Amino acid sequence: MLFPSKPHSESTHCDALANYEAQVQTSELTLAGNDCLPPPASPTDSEHKFQGGRPHRLVLSEYEVIGRLRALPHDATPIVLTFGPRDLDNPRNWSTARKWYVTCFVSMLNVLTCLCAGGYSSGTPLLREEFHVPSVVTTAGLSTYILGFAFGPMLLAPLSEHWGRNPIYMWSWLVLVILQIPAALANSMPTLIGIRFLQGFAGSAPLTNTGGTVADLWERDYSGAPMAIYGLSSTLGPPLALPITGYLAQYKGWRWLFWFFMAVLGTAWIIMVLTLPETRHTIILAQKTRRLRDQFSALGHPSSSCIQNPPDEGLGHLFKVTLTRPIRFLFTEPITFSAAAYNGLIYGLVFLFNESFPLVFGRLHGFTHAQTSLTFLGLCVGSLVAPFLHPLQEKHYLRVCTPESRMWSGLPACFLLPISLFWFAWTSSPHVHYMVPIIASSFFGAGIFVVVLGVLNFVLDAYGSYTASSLAGVILVRNLVGAVFPLFAESMYESMGYRWAGMLLGLLALLFCGVPFLFYYHGVEIRRKSKWASMHGDTRSHEVGE
Known part of the structure; x- marks a missing residue:
């Protein structure tokens, strides 16, 4: 375990609650009996919602519900179940x-x-x-x-x-x-x-x-x-x-x-x-x-009929939100638009880059198709090594705790993409040992992992409960780009040449290196101007030099 579990808040009935929940798990509790019953929930124990000066519903844990129904058997106040602290x-x-x-x-x-x-x-x-x-x-x-x-x-x-x-x-x-x-x-x-x-x-x-x-x-x-x-x-x-x-x-x-x-x-x-x-x-x-x-x-x-299911707006409403809000976020939310554009470009580069391997190693180095498939292990090595640096990113985040701090490791990592693409392009030659471009591809794999994870975590922290809609827009653009780019990859490499086509990919990656810096240094201002991101979380600035 890399990080400790977050401690839960203590309850005034901690011991009784722990005993009760253990009994619930093993079906040992008999509701008809008088043992192991908690005291009835009071207004200070629970979240209330009022309508017209009267409780509209009570939000109680299972432990509290049993105590309340046994103590107030004829009370008609609707009850909605929630998790207890140690449920x-x-x-x-x-x-x-x-x-x-x-x-x-x-x-x-x-x-x-x-x-x-x-x-x-x-x-x-x-x-x-x-x-x-x-x-x-x-x-x-x-x-x-x-x-x-x-x-x-x-x-x-x-x-x-x-x-x-x-x-x-x-x-x-x-x-x-x-x-x-x-x-x-x-x-x-x-x-x-x-x-x-x-x-x-x-x-x-x-x-x-x-x-x-x-x-x-x-x-x-x-x-x-x-x-x-x-x-x-x-x-x-x-x-x-x-x-x-x-x-x-x-x-x-x-x-x-x-x-x-x-x-x-x-x-x-x-x-x-x-x-x-x-x-x-x-x-x-x-x-x-x-x-x-x-x-x-x-x-x-x-x-018993007072125990109600959690509020559900229905499948139709969910479909309406799912089909419309991601598109709305894409065109009205600068964070979503920028993250989608950058993520889409990255995955487009990934698919274009992958299409170059059969051409470079098959045609230039004379590899069979099976041998060419092994050259992708360089990308795998980079992707596997990069997570070992992630604890440094988490250490920085836990010290600062802002969405922008999620991009900290992405600042240097974003430059790995153009550097590795330029490296691969200029060593794609039968006169250069095949291991040289494979090593270049490992740095590309490492950069992809760090940058993509940073962008996703930034969006998660920025939007909170609206994350699903924002990420849906990001994923939609990413996969649409990923579906289109492979179709013209081979013709691009053949018309431009392997070296200059690779240079074009590197220039595109370099052009978009400003996006992680935009999120890191100006994310607070962007979130303040965002209708949905400003409704969630803390928009305080942070010390970017930490």
Whole structure:
């Protein structure tokens, strides 16, 4: 554990509460009895909402609800359940080991869906030969998958808010597993391209849910290390896909790629069904409410109907917000617009850069397709080394604790992108040893991890409860760019030449290096001018020199 768990506030009934909750977990509490009952909740114990001078509803913990209903059996005041300070049903109160297991597992799902996306590229040369189509057509199979990434969250995000994380994980993942069968049996490129879009749509569930799962499990000030794991899964997945699938495609054929995906994804689905708990707070509270109401109702308690479900504005409202607010944020919120533009550019550079590897190492150095796939390990090494520097970023953040401080490590890291791209471009020659551009790519992988994680954390801290809408806009732009850029990558390299095309990528990365500095030094002023960001959090300035 890199950082200590955040201590919870003490209650006046701490010992009784701990005993009671242990009994609830093991179903040892008998509501009809008189033992282990807490005192009735008083107004100072609970949050009240008033309407017309009278309590509109009481927000109580399960511990307090039992005490109140036993003490005031005929009271008709509506009660809404919340988590108690040490409620073991609250995901943030789970053991550290359990929280880390869930965090790592859902992050692994992110890696696997990226594996399914990028691993397809290992079979594109074979697809061109079998179906006699140009490279832009086979590349469309990658682009449509990323396009599914762009639009899938628009549907899956509100469903996860309404039905919970687990149903979305499990059902969408099962669809992704099943869709590997028609892909493996496809007899035409149009069929395969259409299936790939559906795969990307179903496979976007981790993009929608993983960040929410991390937020469910960890207090915001102590989520730095879990978010680093999530960020690593996003940056490690694409370059890791090709080394894993390169030799399989070369020696077994492109259809075996999809059978391999089915086996790996299917194994993950079985583990998911058996071990992954629900983490969405409102869903857990609704389940607790239903259980408590049924227990009191079975005993004939007159006030059992007063225990109400948490307020729910309905799935229709969620869809309305999900489909409209991200677009509104993109065009009215400077933070969202800047983060989306920068994130989109970075992922565009990633896909363009990845497309250069078969050209540079295959054509210039004479590598086979399987050997070329191993050159992506340089990107993987950079992505794996960068997280070891993340504790320095967290140390700075915990000292300053402002959204802008999330960008601290991104200030030097943003220059790794143009430097590594220039380095790669000028060493892309048959007269330069192939390890030199591979080493350059490792610095690119490290820079991508640090910068992308910094931007995502800055947006999370800046918008608070509105983060989902802002990140949805950022992810939409990122994946739309990622879907389009691979389509013209090969023609760009062939028309401009490998060196000058690489120089163009480096210049674009250099041009946008000002965005992290803008967020770090002027983020406070930008948040003050933002309608949504100013409604959340602290807009105090910080000492940027710390």
